[in-house]
Amino acid sequence: MDASFNPVVSPLIRKLESIIALSDDERQAILDLPLQVMSLRADQDIVREGDRPSRSCALLEGFACTYKSTAEGKRQITAFYIPGDIPDLQSLHLEVLDTSLGTLTPSKVGFIQHEVLQELCDRHPRIARAFWRETLIDASVFREWTVNVGRRDAYARIAHILCELMARMRAVGLARDHTVQIPITQHEFADASGLSNVHVNRVIQALRSDGLIVLKGETLQALDWERLKEAGDFDPTYLHLSPKAEAA
Amino acid sequence: MDASFNPVVSPLIRKLESIIALSDDERQAILDLPLQVMSLRADQDIVREGDRPSRSCALLEGFACTYKSTAEGKRQITAFYIPGDIPDLQSLHLEVLDTSLGTLTPSKVGFIQHEVLQELCDRHPRIARAFWRETLIDASVFREWTVNVGRRDAYARIAHILCELMARMRAVGLARDHTVQIPITQHEFADASGLSNVHVNRVIQALRSDGLIVLKGETLQALDWERLKEAGDFDPTYLHLSPKAEAA
DNA sequence: CGTTTGGTTGAAATGTGTCAAACTTTGTGG
DNA sequence: CCACAAAGTTTGACACATTTCAACCAAACG
Numbered sequence: 001m002d003a004s005f006n007p008v009v010s011p012l013i014r015k016l017e018s019i020i021a022l023s024d025d026e027r028q029a030i031l032d033l034p035l036q037v038m039s040l041r042a043d044q045d046i047v048r049e050g051d052r053p054s055r056s057c058a059l060l061e062g063f064a065c066t067y068k069s070t071a072e073g074k075r076q077i078t079a080f081y082i083p084g085d086i087p088d089l090q091s092l093h094l095e096v097l098d099t100s101l102g103t104l105t106p107s108k109v110g111f112i113q114h115e116v117l118q119e120l121c122d123r124h125p126r127i128a129r130a131f132w133r134e135t136l137i138d139a140s141v142f143r144e145w146t147v148n149v150g151r152r153d154a155y156a157r158i159a160h161i162l163c164e165l166m167a168r169m170r171a172v173g174l175a176r177d178h179t180v181q182i183p184i185t186q187h188e189f190a191d192a193s194g195l196s197n198v199h200v201n202r203v204i205q206a207l208r209s210d211g212l213i214v215l216k217g218e219t220l221q222a223l224d225w226e227r228l229k230e231a232g233d234f235d236p237t238y239l240h241l242s243p244k245a246e247a248a
Numbered sequence: 249m250d251a252s253f254n255p256v257v258s259p260l261i262r263k264l265e266s267i268i269a270l271s272d273d274e275r276q277a278i279l280d281l282p283l284q285v286m287s288l289r290a291d292q293d294i295v296r297e298g299d300r301p302s303r304s305c306a307l308l309e310g311f312a313c314t315y316k317s318t319a320e321g322k323r324q325i326t327a328f329y330i331p332g333d334i335p336d337l338q339s340l341h342l343e344v345l346d347t348s349l350g351t352l353t354p355s356k357v358g359f360i361q362h363e364v365l366q367e368l369c370d371r372h373p374r375i376a377r378a379f380w381r382e383t384l385i386d387a388s389v390f391r392e393w394t395v396n397v398g399r400r401d402a403y404a405r406i407a408h409i410l411c412e413l414m415a416r417m418r419a420v421g422l423a424r425d426h427t428v429q430i431p432i433t434q435h436e437f438a439d440a441s442g443l444s445n446v447h448v449n450r451v452i453q454a455l456r457s458d459g460l461i462v463l464k465g466e467t468l469q470a471l472d473w474e475r476l477k478e479a480g481d482f483d484p485t486y487l488h489l490s491p492k493a494e495a496a
Numbered sequence: 497c498g499t500t501t502g503g504t505t506g507a508a509a510t511g512t513g514t515c516a517a518a519c520t521t522t523g524t525g526g
Numbered sequence: 527c528c529a530c531a532a533a534g535t536t537t538g539a540c541a542c543a544t545t546t547c548a549a550c551c552a553a554a555c556g
Contacts, residue, residue, distance in 0.1 A: 050485070068395045070404075071481045076395040090388070093381040098388045098486040122373070132380050133341040135387060140338070140346045142390030147316045147324040149398040150442030154544070156318075185502065194398030196545055201504060217553085233319045237298070238346040402512070433534060444513050449536060465521085 008037055008110065012058045014172060015084030018245045020130045029124055035110035045102045046088070046109060053091045055111045059083055062107025063183055066099045067191065076149075077192040079141060080104075080165065080184070084172055089135050092117055105183045137240045144238045149194040152233060157193045158203045159232030162213065166222055167236050171245035178222035207231070257283060257358065260306045262420060263332030266493045267378045274372050281368070283358035293350045294336070294357060301339045303359045307331055310355025311431055314347045315439065324397075325440040327389055328352075328413065328432070332420055337383050340365055353431045385488045392486045397442040400481060405441045406451045407480030410461065414470055415484050419493035426470035455479070 013030055016022060022030070037060065040046065047053050049068065064081040066088075078099065081087040087101050092114050121128035141164075148160050169180040186204065190197040207213045212228045214221040222228050229235075236246060261278055264270060270278070285308065288294065295301050297316065312329040314336075326347065329335045335349050340362055369376035389412075396408050417428040434452065438445040455461045460476045462469040470476050477483075484494060 066391070068391065070395065070399050072399075074399040076399040078391045078394045090384045093377060094384055094388070094488050096485055096488070098488070099391055125370070129341060132383070135380070136338045136342055136383055139383060139387035139390055140342070142387055142394060143314070143316065143326045143347055145394045146326045146390060146397055147318065149394055151318050151320075151322040151324040187502075197502090198504085198546080199544055202544095205504085237344055240342050240344070240346070435534075445534090446514080446536085447512055450512095453536085 008060060008108075009033065009035060009058070011060055011084035011172070012086075012110070016127070016130055018171060018242055019133060020126060023126075026124050026127055029120060029127070033112055033120070034116060035112060037108060037110045040103050040107045040109060042103055042105050042107075045100055047091070047097055048100045049097055051097045052095055053088070053097065053114075055113045056086060056088050056091055056117060057109045057111045059085050059087060060108040060110050063104040064101060064107060064109075065104055065188070065192070066101050068099050075191045076194065077188065078145060079138065080192070082165075082168060082172065082174065086131075086134060089131060090138075092131075104188060133240075140238045140240060145192075154193070154195050154199055154203050155206060156231060156233050157195065158189060158200060159207060159212070159228055160234050161189060161192055161232075162207075162215075162220060162222070163229055163232045163234035163236075164239070166220070166225075167234075167239060167241070167246075171239070171241045178225050180220050181218045182220045183218045257281065257306070257308070259308055259332035259420075260334075260358070264375070264378055266419065266490055267381060268374060271374075274375055277368060277372055277375070281360055282364060283360060285356060285358050288351050288355045288357060290351055290353050290355075293348055295339070295345055296348045297345055299345045300343055301336070301345065301362075303361045304334060304336050304339055304365060305357045305359045307333050307335060308356040308358050311352040312349060312355060312357075313352055313436070313440070314349050316347050323439045324442065325436065326393060327386065328440070330413075330416060330420065330422065334379075334382060337379060338386075340379075352436060381488075388486045388488060393440075402441070402443050402447055402451050403454060404479060404481050405443065406437060406448060407455060407460070407476055408482050409437065409440055409480075410455075410463075410468060410470070411477055411480045411482035411484075412487070414468070414473075415482075415487060415489070415494075419487070419489045426473050428468050429466045430468045431466045 009031060013022070013027065016030065035058070040062075046057060046064065059081050061083055064087055065077045066079045066081075067075055067077045069075050079087070088097070091097055121131065148157050152160060165182055165184075166175065166178065166180055169175045169182075174180060186200045187197045190200045193200065195203075204215060208215065211223055212231060213223060257279060261270070261275065264278065283306070288310075294305060294312065307329050309331055312335055313325045314327045314329075315323055315325045317323045327335075336345070339345055369379065396405050400408060413430055414423065414426065414428055417423045417430075422428060434448045435445045438448045441448065443451075452463060456463065458479075459471055460479060461471060
């Protein structure tokens with residue numbers, strides 16, 4: 001039941017258990033995965049657009065994001081990743097990476113060879129389904145982000161992003177009450193929301209003076225979760241959290 | 249070899265064969281799928297956000313799109329679908345739909361029960377992988393759309409969308425040269441690009457007067473494919489087309 | 497303690513939205 | 527086959543949300 005004897009993969013176990021109940025057998029298969037663990041500094045690329053990786057990685061500690069850059073040199077972050085996530089599982093079935101993946105903070109990632117993952121999937125169909133499901137949830141999040149960036153004004157966009165981070169952190173037990181540590185700069189919020197960093201700053205001040213949030217340093221607190229959700233037009237359905245994770 | 253004896257599923261076969269080479273066995277399994285075919289008018293919902301469908305569908309004829317609406321009533325289209333696509337394969341592993349799926353034109357869709365699909369996947373691991381891969385490509389397209397809507401100006405946004413449609417239609421043999429039939433209104437392009445219909449109209453006129461496209465009625469012609477790609481900052485990598493499909 | 501990084505402010509510029517009306521094409525029933 | 531309705535496209539004037547630029551401030555860091 002307790003994965004603490006292998007602290008390295010425990011975020012991954014915790015994440016998978018929030019998706020499906022693992023049998024002892026399955027849990028052991030995860031624990032036995034040959035993982036190449038690597039520590040990375042902040043703002044380092046893990047893999048880059050155009051790469052043809054032979055392995056995927058699990059984010060064990062720290063924060064990361066996928067992003068793409070336009071010809072004009074503007075950057076769009078397309079997703080944030082938190083401990084337990086497998087940000088580039090897609091490369092298991094897509095030869096060429098269409099996006100870059102980089103750290104936001106000092107991080108620890110565990111690399112797993114594709115053959116190993118493939119064999120795990122062949123041997124444990126339920127784990128395969130859980131992985132597939134994971135990638136489907138990623139896709140759902142991308143859809144929501146398109147809506148966010150395409151059809152919400154700046155105020156709602158930022159509120160929505162904050163809501164998503166809060167909900168996901170809570171779902172994996174990385175928050176107490178409605179307070180979380182989010183080491184994301186305003187510049188990065190800008191790249192995630194399709195706004196300028198200056199405007200993000202003004203919006204955050206508005207959210208503060210409206211009494212919705214406290215955001216100082218890395219600490220984000222939702223002072224009024226219900227109103228914040230409303231401001232961000234946030235409905236957590238698209239995160240496909242398990243009922244217990246959602247209630248957390 | 250020839251799927252023409254069952255014309256109904258042939259777009260699906262063609263699409264799958266553009267992903268993996270099907271064995272006779274596998275092709276037959278697809279042909280044998282119990283498909284409930286249904287004809288739909290334009291602008292009809294196939295499934296809606298919040299539904300818990302027990303089946304997925306293949307788009308056999310016509311055009312469709314996934315979309316979500318904000319609390320303010322604004323609509324964002326998150327993807328276009330063309331014949332052969334399986335727009336809601338996600339519902340196989342996600343209980344609640346987080347997006348709506350509707351037709352753009354009169355269409356014919358084939359519904360397949362989830363249990364049947366699941367059994368197909370269990371029996372034919374390569375088909376399962378092809379399906380998974382399909383959903384990963386969908387995810388890749390959503391990422392690109394987020395970039396498009398978040399970080400490109402109106403001119404590039406529209407050019408990019410036109411490029412994607414052109415490339416995908418060519419990949420499944422629905423174009424000759426650089427001319428395709430695209431029954432999508434400017435209002436729909438607006439909802440796909442996060443712009444107003446008025447502005448879409450002005451941008452399309454600019455693309456026309458710059459000699460990049462002819463767009464009249466449902467006919468889109470790329471007069472200068474290379475310049476159109478450049479205008480749209482379009483790199484087809486994210487579509488993960490097979491080499492032969494890409495050359496088509 | 498200086499340097500870097502991230503946050504804040506103000507003024508001016510601009511891309512895109514809104515509104516309202518006219519025009520054009522497509523579809524349909526008489 | 528015409529007449530009309532409906533749907534889609536085009537136009538102009540104006541409003542405004544957001545960007546850009548440039549400077550300054552605050553906090554973190556070696």
